[in-house]
Amino acid sequence: MSYVKYEQKDFVGMITIDREKALNALNSEVLTDLEAVLDSVSIDTTRCLIITGAGQKSFVAGADIAEMSSKTRAEAEAFSAKGNAVFRKIESFPIPVIAAVNGFALGGGCELSLSCDIRIAAENAVFAQPEAGLGITAGFGGTQRLARTIGIGKAKEMLYTCGKVKAEEALKLGLVNAVYPTDQLMDECLKLAGRIAGNAPIAVRATKKAVNDGIQVDIDSGIAIEAAQFGTCFETEDQKNAMTAFCEKRKPDPFVN
Numbered sequence: 133m134s135y136v137k138y139e140q141k142d143f144v145g146m147i148t149i150d151r152e153k154a155l156n157a158l159n160s161e162v163l164t165d166l167e168a169v170l171d172s173v174s175i176d177t178t179r180c181l182i183i184t185g186a187g188q189k190s191f192v193a194g195a196d197i198a199e200m201s202s203k204t205r206a207e208a209e210a211f212s213a214k215g216n217a218v219f220r221k222i223e224s225f226p227i228p229v230i231a232a233v234n235g236f237a238l239g240g241g242c243e244l245s246l247s248c249d250i251r252i253a254a255e256n257a258v259f260a261q262p263e264a265g266l267g268i269t270a271g272f273g274g275t276q277r278l279a280r281t282i283g284i285g286k287a288k289e290m291l292y293t294c295g296k297v298k299a300e301e302a303l304k305l306g307l308v309n310a311v312y313p314t315d316q317l318m319d320e321c322l323k324l325a326g327r328i329a330g331n332a333p334i335a336v337r338a339t340k341k342a343v344n345d346g347i348q349v350d351i352d353s354g355i356a357i358e359a360a361q362f363g364t365c366f367e368t369e370d371q372k373n374a375m376t377a378f379c380e381k382r383k384p385d386p387f388v389n
């Protein structure tokens with residue numbers, strides 16, 4: 133039995149963390165299953181991923197507190213390393229990943245969403261980093277990605293106070309890109325994924341890599357990274373197809389992977 137389900141519709145892959153009775157909390161098995169599902173995704177047939185939680189109440193209510201409660205320092209560091217390896221895999225996954233946040237995104241759940249390219253929230257979404265109240269720091273990248281996403285001041289406030297941030301406030305903070313009624317969340321995420329999947333896949337992958345790699349370096353190095361990715365696109369069928377079609381005032385043929 134796997135705690136993580138995978139479904140594919142056209143070019144869009146949907147990953148569901150399926151441990152609903154524990155509000156989809158991340159224990160070691162869930163992390164192992166999530167990594168296995170990610171490893172099984174073929175980018176030859178998939179252009180965008182959506183990650184969500186099973187049920188309507190929770191995206192992911194954090195790392196599993198019961199499992200963590202008796203860990204030694206070395207075991208805690210190993211658990212953190214395991215989660216971080218999976219989240220880095222999502223962050224650097226070759227195709228865009230959308231977090232469909234359907235309820236609680238607490239601790240490791242907020243951090244999971246932060247490793248995705250885009251967060252879309254249901255109206256019932258609640259974000260928080262409750263770790264300081266549990267006697268620990270964030271351990272799956274929260275101190276790093278939250279500050280990079282919403283800025284240092286607001287990130288520190290969330291991390292120090294453990295305060296809950298509801299969907300509308302998350303939108304104002306730039307923590308999420310959009311908020312939808314809970315029953316429309318998946319349809320809206322599928323529409324967004326479909327729009328991404330409708331563009332030239334190699335160009336989208338190159339764009340993700342340019343943004344991700346460029347944000348880590350100084351502006352001149354970042355521009356050089358973009359220039360290199362831009363150049364590679366000129367060796368693709370999609371570039372020739374799309375630009376020729378524009379010049380001939382017609383629609384391009386379907387894009388290829």
Ligand code: CO8
Nearest residue numbers: 154155157193194195196197208212238239240262271272
């Ligand atoms: N871990 C384990 N079990 C959980 C978790 C969790 N994070 N969250 C919920 N559950 C379980 C509950 O124990 C409960 O189980 P049971 O039915 O067997 O008693 C079940 O899910 C349902 O939960 P509640 O009955 O509590 O449901 P409520 O609607 O009353 O409350 C809340 C929902 C508010 C979400 C509440 O469950 C809660 O506060 N959960 C904990 C949230 C939290 O603090 N998350 C952060 C955890 S720390 C973390 O994520 C650190 C990440 C980095 C790790 C680094 C490794 C070293």
